[in-house]
Amino acid sequence: MHNSFYQITGGSLRPGAPTYVEREADDILWKFTQSERNNCDVCYILAPRQTGKTSLINKTVDKLRSQPNICVTISLQEFGNIDSESSLYLNLIRSICKQVLDIGIIKSGTKPVNLVKKLDGLWSKDQNVQPTVKFREFLIAEILKKINTNLVIFIDEVQGLISWKLNNEFVGFLKSLTENNNEPTLKQLAFVLLGVAKPSDLVTNYTYAFNFGKHIEISYFTGDCEPLQAGIKTVTNNPQKVLNAILYWTGGQPFLTQVLCDLVARNPQILENTDIEDYIKKIVDDKIIVNWRRQDQQNHLNGIDKWFYTTSPDQKLTKLAALRIYRSLLGSGKGAIKFDEYNSLHWELLISGIVKKEDDYLKVANSIYEQIFNLNWVYERETFLQEDSMSQVPFSTIYNRDVFILIDQSASMVRKDADTGEQTRYQYLEEVIEGHINSILSETTGQEKICESVSVYFFSRNQVDDYPIKVSDAAQVQSLFLENKPKTKTFIGPTIDRCLDIWLAEGKPKNRGAFFIIYTDGLFDDEPRFENCLKKACNNIEDEKTVKFIILGLGKDIDEMSFLNLYFNVNNRLPYNVFVFNLVNEVDDIIQELERQLVDDPSLAFPEWVKKKYPEFVKKVNAPR
Template identity: 30%
Template sequence: MVDQYIFSGSLPENASTYVTREADTQLYEGLKAGKFCYVLNSRQSGKSSLRVRTMQRLRLEGVECAAIDLSAGGIQNVPPEQWYADLIDTLVDSFGLDLDFGDWWEANQLNSLVTRFRKFLEEILLVEVQESIVIFIDEIDSVLSLNFPTDDFFALIRACYNKRVDNPEYNRLTFCLLGVASPSNLIEDKQRTPFNIGKAISLKGFQLHEAEPLKKGLQRKFNNPQAVMQEILQWTGGQPFLTQKLCQFMVEESEQDNPRSVEQVVRSRIIESWESQDEPEHLRTIQARILRDEQRAGYLLELYQQVRLAEERSQVIADDTLEQSELQLSGLIVRQNNKLRIYNPIYKEVFEEDWIENQLNNLRPYSKSFRFWVASDGNDESRLLRGKALQDALEWSKGKSLNYEDRQFLAASQAKEREEKIAAKEKEAELERERKDREAAEKRNQVLVKANKKAYQQIRRDRDLILFLIMVIIAAVVGSTLIIPRIINYLTTNQAEREYDKYNECLKKARSEDQQAFCHYDHR
């Protein structure tokens, strides 16, 4: 009999609505065989409930278990020495070890922190506890917020497996890590990471054949509980939190005079005005996970947008990039048959296109250009901001603590704009010089044409005068055959010379005027 559906926090060991999944068998068998296992998945996906149930099963098999919650206040925001001391102290209490922890810790002050932890495991825990031992470390992603590196801690877990060759006692000790993180987030060094020798446990949504414990609560409430359960799973995709919550909603709905359908309940109590109805918080947790890092939120939103569009055609191929891992850890998308898809229809309707656009607009106003610029290693200058876009970005950045890449992007945009303004001014000046050169050349041509025309007209007038004088002389001395040729020769020769001098003078004057005009232009 189902008393109540539980969708907040871990389900207790005896919870009647606990759904046994494929992951339950995989984790139990892996740890029973002494394998290092890790369950890294989104929040509210049933990790802690899986841990509780697996610990219960292992204890029934004679395996000694202990659980450390790294999100507990006592082991957060502490120096490294206190952090390792708290880990050991928790294990001392969990296994009920006969150890004066204070004296032991003091006696090992000369050892490094990791060495102290190893000595505790090897010299105390494995000596006093003769059964197989499994240490569950929950909320492992909490180490990401510590102010000191924890790579040595993960390397120690790997070392415990390597030591099995030399010290068979280590075969009795294994670890299980649970949290919301990817292996590469926790430790990147492939030579020291335990994740490449461990077993990853994948948490899938509830399947219809697994959901019998949930269906029991719908019996005697609905004529066809199987159909109701199937429709619930279609909307939730088997997501544990949403499935338990929607089952509870339907039980409450069945007590109404006019009970609504599953779809009506989903839309009215989950999707519509979801931010105000999201209690306990679930949808807001997904949103916060995606938007928590503004520098990367744009990438995640665009990837999610691609997944939405691709579902109508060909799905996005899973490639284990950092962005894909982060989006999966948010819970919004899942990996299925090496493809990415949206976890369920509820998420698809809540986090729809308008939501994506609104979130992108709430990020840095230059997010799209910034992402392309960063992807090009800062070489794609076409992505730099200019004009009003740059001014808006600078205004937006006032009072904000920007990271190095943002500052570099804005500085590069400002430098590029200054460079383009200088180039534009130089181009404008060059065009102005070319215009003035053309005007000066045209003016010189006009002066030369005018001077030539004036000289030609003067020559014609003087020639006519000479001819007239010759005619007068001829008429005056008609008959004088000796003097006439001499007079004519004298007049024409001297007149020609005078006209030639005048012509030269006119040309000089024209050239002088042209030179003055040219000099005047250069001076300007």
């Protein structure tokens, strides 16, 4: 690797590096370290690889050390393999002691106190004291009470906690420090956590909550990025124009921007009449995109690629669901979707680095990624994950299913609501269901489809037709609605029972799962029978992913809480969680809604509207039982 003005090798920028570009995160982090605190405080920076997290810390620590503050920097990678809580907290407090000892601020007379030696003598004394208690008490008594200044502890590579399976307990411990009002010295203490991890990865047990601290986002490069111009001034008289063309391709991704700046700076002088956009495009094509796996010496592009196939078995479905969202970004035309901070799949894409958040929207991170991680790449990754997942876990994907569509035909469907505008509920549903059926019939991956046709039933009376209507083309929906007008009561039992019998006789023996998608505007007149059908389904399966009964509600008459109690099995009425409830107008993509039911991620269980409208219910469900 040649010497370069730019940072094109792995690792972080040193303090004072000439190509360091300040971003909003610099100012936010600095203010966090300087703010007055009433107690211990925490902030966290969770971002993809090679976005400048550690460089930001190096710059901040260098600046802090010119003030009367004590800074400690710890990388969890240095600890190797941690196999217990005791080992984790001992290694943490030893690292803190060593760095405080090097500063020499704690003294006995004129000599620095050997905190490490003192710690080693105390740590092993009482085996009945929890390691978190030992850590806290030593930190307070031997460090905080003796330094008379602030202590900022930077902990990098926090994703290590996840592999050690100590993430929940560590987050819980930090939260306890922030809530401790009995020890005034804790206001001298602040933690800064950094890593490549989703919030839902750091807290996987709902007895803990990641609802404290400040999240600092690291943005990509924007504006004139003056520090980057110095290196390309050697080959052009218009460095800003060249840099703008570079940023167009990199989207401001920090490492990729430095790499492309270096490629330009190593080229001959750019002639005055050169078309800059074409010039930069040719460099991008020749030096980055073509044979990208071979040319990517610093594992930047390959790292993103591996994120989606080098993964544990229980994460494969999550990766598949995240790729579906990414595919919609590539193919939607609008190129952006609203970011939901509670959506683990959105975080999955963000932390992979393949997308970025801009003005609260997710979009493909840059034009280079769009060329490399294109629809063909998505297809390859989906095929790999799909085949691998299906070989390990039956019914773990949305494919190879019997799909039953059940449509409420009760008289109340002629009513109008604010959500349906000038249309009746029934008229409104027609277009929704046509779109849903079209998506279901069109969805494929590799050689797999969800189904060749869907089975449609209209329900209202306390009886049922012998056979469902087979729909193999969504265009059939319009005529079905014309032929089946709203009628009387809302009896679901006979219809859902018939659908279940059909699946048990035809689908299950052929190892097909099933989705029962029910569109309704209220409670059922035979709710006990509906519940009995759910129990009947549970008695005929061994895995709750085999079948899902998905109610999509419409209109102001929906008893949301009744359905939510059944959805989250509050009273343990069902042996398996096979029932799902959502609102028609909260489902942007029926395929994503189906996939969400099969992903082993508790953070995805609650639709966003439930969290906002029923926070006490969410708290009740999440409480340990």
